[in-house]
Amino acid sequence: MPTGWETERDVAGALLSCTQPPPTGDRPTYLPPSILVTFDKLPDGTTFDSWLQDYRQSLVEFYDRLRLIDTEEIALGDVAAFRTLSHYLHQVVGGVCTDQWCIEGQRRVYVITCSSGALQYDDFADTFARVASGFSVTAR
């Protein structure tokens, strides 16, 4: 996770939540960038592909004016992952970019959700990609 960001574990249904603290004394005029790691159990009879299809539909229903910018099938280490870059309307801060990686492992789908204000996305895109590329699922 990026140095200096505030990290919490097992909070509000997320395995991990990491947020860049806002500048001291200033009220942020943009959404502080954040990284959230969650997981979903793959129900019996559900494949990663069908899960992805349902998940994409739920994003459209959940976010206001969601626009898909990019999708990409990639490999994180030796694990297949599906990346989605999208933009939605946040009622307070306006445009928000969300970079998401969905990774299947041990009958679970792990989702790394990286968000930032739309105008700040370019500053954090490489950090988000670096965090995602460092993710791995280890058998316990």
Add this chain to the structure above:
Amino acid sequence: MTEPVPVFEADIGELHLSDGAFAILERLARRPGEVGDDPLVREQAALLQSVSAIGSDGRFHPSLTNTIGVLRHPDAGFELTNGQRATRIWVTSSHAALLMAADEMCLRRLLGLPVTLLPEAIGRLVDLGPRPRPSAVARLSLWTLLADGVRRHWTLAEVTPGAHAPAAGIEVVDTDGGLWVVEPGVEDPMASASDPTAVWRAIIRLVRPVGSAPS
């Protein structure tokens, strides 16, 4: 030729107007109330008043406040050329104004929006979305690329008043096989294989106001 009457959607602050009417609106935005004696200016101002975009007191309708504010003191200007259609864009630290290409009635849609939504608005205008990654060839001659399967060819360029060439910009060829970014070149421009994320980031870098990046 009769000047088309503007259409004003007061509830959303959008104005559909001719190039002539926009020129007067821009002038009045910068010099409020200065209609003067020029009959052309008076005619256009009267048309804008007839649809309540300008009140009898010479003030703009409240729903146009942000848009007029951007036109009055823009920090930067851009032109988005998408085939034969050109959209003009102005930006301040908080808002953006867009003047769309003319429709079949020769009216151009003028709208304002928070600047944080500008990349998405541009993305929508150029239909930026998932595309295959161009494979095998990383660079091609632009002329070779244009000869085959082009969906769109668009340019977003910063426009500096008085300058003869764009200050900065991006030129994209959108093909069935993916996105290509044109490298500036006079004789034989080349295009490099790209992807929607890279193009999206280039749009943001280009249009975001100074100071919007975190320190």
